[in-house]
Amino acid sequence: MAIAKAERLMNLALCLLGTRRPLSKRELRGSIEAYLEAGSDDSFNRMFERDKDDLRELGLVIETVENLDGETGYLARRDSNRLPPIQLDAEEAAALGLAAKVWQQARLAGAASGALQKLRAAGMPEAEDTYDTPHSALEPRIPVHEAAFEPLMLACRDRRPVVFAYRKANAARPETRHVEPWTLECWRGHWYLAGWDRERGAERVFRLSRITGKVRSRAGAFTAPVPDVSTVRETVESWAGETATRSARIRLRTDCGYPLRARALSVRERGDGWDELEIPYGHGLDAWLVEFGPDVVVLEPADLRADVMDRLRAVAKG
Secondary structure (H helix, E strand, O other), X not given: OOHHHHHHHHHHHHHHHHOOOOEEHHHHHHHOHHHHOOOOHHHHHHHHHHHHHHHHHOOOOOEEEEXXXXXXXXXXXXXXXXXXXXXXXXXXXXXXXXXXXXXXXXXXXXXXXXXXXXXXXXXXXXXXOOOXXXXXXXXXXXXXXXXXXXXXXXXXXXXXXXXXXXXXXXXXXXXXXEEEEEEEEEEOOEEEEEEEEOOOOEEEEEEXXXXXXXXXXXXXXXXXXXXXXXXXXXXXXXXXXXXXXXXXXXXEEXXXXXXXXXXXXXXXXXXXXXXXXXXXXXXXXXXXXXXXXXXXXXXXXXXXXXXXXXXXXXXXXX
């Protein structure tokens, strides 16, 4: 779910829960920023009906009644939507504690810790944490090493345009990009941003590790609509050849390139410090192979080998 839709649903739920009388569509539209930005009455009506249905699917009890002016109004009575007392067993408490550890490296660590404290104050049992020991072999984490993560996370949440310098895999120098950020997603240990590239007038996906310098926010509203769902993972998978219909043959240095080995269709040990792999070949595989530098040699097909060589020459000219 895109951040913009989640924010819209939250605002609608708060309005319906916070009122003592039914609110009409007109009043709700005037109270929620996303509805004010709807281009037409038809667009607003469709958006509101979808949001109302989504909240009901999430469990919110919404009543439809007539208000004092005879208009159809909506409200969510607190007594009908009050949650029962929290009752968690030791295994459920352990699962929540484990989930909170995932965000230790990011700004969300504080929010996760605070949520656990509130649950414990409400009676959540203190579970024995088998992962919180100096001898633990496993520790769950979502790595967030990129400095761009936090400002982009906040920009997605607040719907603020951003500017940053971005270096593509085959470019010697970074370019300035003006982006309306939509959502962040982690895929195979790397973070990606989906958003609207203003100069190119199209949706783009950016790998955070290729952002150089600071991410700077800009004033003003978004110029393009924010989709309810952004296909970050599907886009990145297509770059990496996940939707491949062909295969490629490469040489890979022994004990290197685990991500390539994990996707290999076959692996043959050569005994000379190199292994020979057959891997899926799709759009963007050349850019991915370049990242492994001298540890990879493309054997075939010839067009893939040529594309990788062109990218390496562009980097070398730097």
